[in-house]
Amino acid sequence: MPKNYMETVVDYLLPNVLQKYSNICTCEKCIEDIKAIALNNLQPIYIVSQEGHAYAKLNEMSSQFKATAIQKIVEAVEIVIKNVKHG
Structure with missing residues (x-):
């Protein structure tokens, strides 16, 4: 199953x-x-294999x-600070 590697990056x-x-x-x-806003504004990187994971990790090292x-x-943090919506 494909996974958006950017979720891992944001969590990290x-x-x-x-x-x-x-x-x-x-x-x-x-x-x-915060996570949803950030992920909506970052280009997704979908991975399905170990090769894809290795490629994504290589990209992650780029400053x-x-x-x-x-x-x-x-x-995203700035947006949430200004618009807190507790449920």
């Missing part, structure tokens, strides 16, 4: 980004909103790749 980078904010709610709903992912996560 998000905790470090969140450490920079003291005013962000870290409830499950807010975290899921530009990481910077872009972090930028989109930060933008």
Whole structure:
């Protein structure tokens, strides 16, 4: 089954980004909103095989790749901070 590797990247980078904010709610709903917004603004990388996983890991090492992912996560955090929607 195909998997969007960007989900793994966002899950990996998000905790470090969140450490920079003291005013962000870290409830499950807010975290899921941040992930969804970030993923909607990042190009998906679907993998179905070990070769695909290796290619994705190689891309992950690129500083530009990481910077872009972090930028989109930060933008998502800013959106959620301004629009908290607890249920």
